Amino acid sequence: MPLDERARAEVSAHQHHGRLNNLGGIHFEQHEWAEARRAYDESLAIGRELGSKELEAFAVLGLGSVSLNVGELEAAGRELRAALVLFAELGSQDRVGSCCTYLAALARATGDDAEAARLLGAAAGLRDGTGTTTDFSELEIAEQTRSAVEASLGSGAFAAALRAGSVAKEQVVAEVLGGRVSTLSE
Secondary structure (H helix, E strand, O other): OOHHHHHHHHHHHHHHHHHHHHHHHHHHHOOOHHHHHHHHHHHHHHHHHHOOHHHHHHHHHHHHHHHHHOOOHHHHHHHHHHHHHHHHHHOOHHHHHHHHHHHHHHHHHOOOHHHHHHHHHHHHHHHOOOOOOOOHHHHHHHHHHHHHHHHHHOHHHHHHHHHHHHHOHHHHHHHHHOOOOOOOOO
16 A cells, blocks of 8 residues: 555544544443443554554543443453553553542442542642643542542541642552552452
8 A cells, every 4th residue: 555545544543543432432421331332442443453552542541431330340440550551651641640530439439448539639649730631521530539538538538648649649650550559450
């Protein structure tokens, strides 16, 4: 295939990936989990076919968030950690923060509220000064997690764990990547 045709085919695949990821997000917001998973699965296949860590990372994050929402906690942990690894390798601090937000919800779902608060703190710390924003779904899960964890721990303990995560954000991420966070490791 001539270079121009190859380039056009790759651009087309990137555009298709973007549309699929957006479609997955629409289904996600509508709580249409099976449809969201199908869109993210197809998006992941395209990202891998193109050899794009970035495209793969977005699709895996979507899959992890779907798994979390349908209660498939082991799969959610694997997928969210995989997304975290990819985004960390890419140096995408804001998306590492997104992974921390979803991992906080996972920690909450598995009963580790102190770790959930640290992860929420890490997410906030990673975004401080970056000017990045989060999407509605992430804001919603962050607020639900925050409310439940604060109610469980109490305001003082929650604030301390949140602050600790924000200050030691790199350490928190390293612990997740190293599998040292018990509720998040395989």
